[in-house]
Amino acid sequence: MKILAVDTTSGACSVALYDQGQVKETFVRAERDHTRRLLPMVEQVLGESGYRLSQLDSLAVSQGPGSFTGLRIAISCVQGLAFSADLPVVPVSSLAALALGAVRDNPEWATLQMPVLAALDARMQEVYWGLYDVSNPGQALLPDQVSSPEQVIASLASASYLEAAEEVTESGEAPLLAAGPGWSYPELAALNPRALLLDAGIHAQDIAVLAADLWRQGKQVSADTLQPTYLRNEVTWKKRERIRPSK
Template identity: 90%
Template sequence: MKILAVDTTSGACSVALYDQGQVKERFVRAERDHTRRLLPMVEQVLGESGYSLGQLDSLAVSQGPGSFTGLRIAISCVQGLAFSADLPVVPVSSLAALALGAVRENPDWATRQMPVLAALDARMQEVYWGLYDVTKPGHALLPDQVSSPEQVIASLESAGYVTAGESGVDQGKAALLAAGPGWGYPELAELNPRELLLDAGIHAQDIAVLAADLWQQGKQVSADTLQPAYLRNEVTWKKRERIRPSK
């Protein structure tokens, strides 16, 4: 199985090739110029592998949540490649990739019997977040959502992952592993997780690994049906209205 994965969800640009269980990645931290960088990186990864686009089984991309602009760039790129080579696409949660990357960078996490809470800064005092099984980071224990830090804690309490009053440094550490810049909000950090990887990022190599499993499950889609998972659709709609006001 050969899958090419692309990501521009956050402040980085990455492309990776999954080839029969082996993954090679090009990763560049860049807040801007994703559009200019992405296709040359795709060509480099394919060139180094010796494969053409048509020899792949599928493409994969971070579906979101994340930066609206970043998601559109990656998804548009993958749609163009998919149409040109008649390939299916596997959409992958950016939060699942974030959780998997944190476990990959911290192998000892896999021995901990506690979930990974991946969180990205959604601005406006909210975070994109998802709760994932540490032994199977692609398996969501709670669905990806956007909430205030206080609402995150309330949701965890309601689902039984955190007991009321467990947050706060004086109350000990919550039985959670934490990954992602969304944990920079002090209100969320009050959960005091057992371990925290604040600078965890989203990598195409993790998207590729997750996509391989999803591909085996038959969860690929056609390029024309690929849609970003913004989670904050009302904000997206307002932005579209400002750009293209109704008549």
């Protein structure tokens, strides 16, 4: 199985090739340079692998949540490539990729019987967040959503993920593994998770690994049906409101 994955969800640009269980990635920080960098990176990864686009089994991309512009750039790129080579696409949650990357960087997490709460800053005093199984980060324990940090805590409590916190450790740590910049909100950080990786990022290599499993489950889609997951559709509306001239 050969899958090419791309990501421009946040302040980075990455492309990776999954080839029979082996993954190679190119990754650069590019806050506002995704459009210029992405296609040359795709060409670089394919060139180094020796494969043509038509020899792949599928493409993969983060479908969100994340930056409105970043999601559109990656998805538009993948749609163009998919149409040109008649390839299907596997959409992957950016939060699942964030959780998997954190576990990859911290292999000791896999020995802890605690879920990973991946969180991205959604602006407007809200976070994009999802809860994932540490031993299988592609498995969502709670659906991806957007809410205030206080609502995150309420959701975890109502789902019984926080009620046993005091029984886990004597230090008052919450039984959670935390990943992502969304944890910079003081209200969320006050949970005092067992472990925190604040600078965790989204990588195409993790999207590729998750996509391979989804591919085996038959969850690929055609390029024309691929849609981003914004979770908060009013982001576009608010942007338009800010630039609309006053009367």
